Amino acid sequence: MTSKAAERVSSTKISHKLVHGQRILVKSATGRERSRLRHEAEVLGLLHLSAVVDMLELKEEDDQTLLLLLDNGPRTLLWPLDMTGEELLRALQRCCTAVEQLHEAGWSHGSL
Structure with missing residues (x-):
């Protein structure tokens, strides 16, 4: 595949793995998506x-x-129906805290 063709075939994937009891998120990107992942x-x-x-x-x-x-959260909002009410509230609180930190730093989620 030529480099121009490779640039057109762009993708970003997310996978999870457990390393020494810790959840690791692995995001991989190809083509033009590589610069977004670097950013x-x-x-x-x-x-x-x-x-x-x-x-x-x-x-x-x-x-x-x-x-x-390194995934520091005990649960995510990816599968909210599998969560107890308390887990859902904690996950939502972490998300709100992260968004607040982004805004305080002058970023909006859309500008990431």
């Missing part, structure tokens, strides 16, 4: 949203960029 890593490095995630590493490989994040 996300830059913003996360500036904001320190440790209530949600900690940035572990940004890796550059020949055909993809990887962003490794």
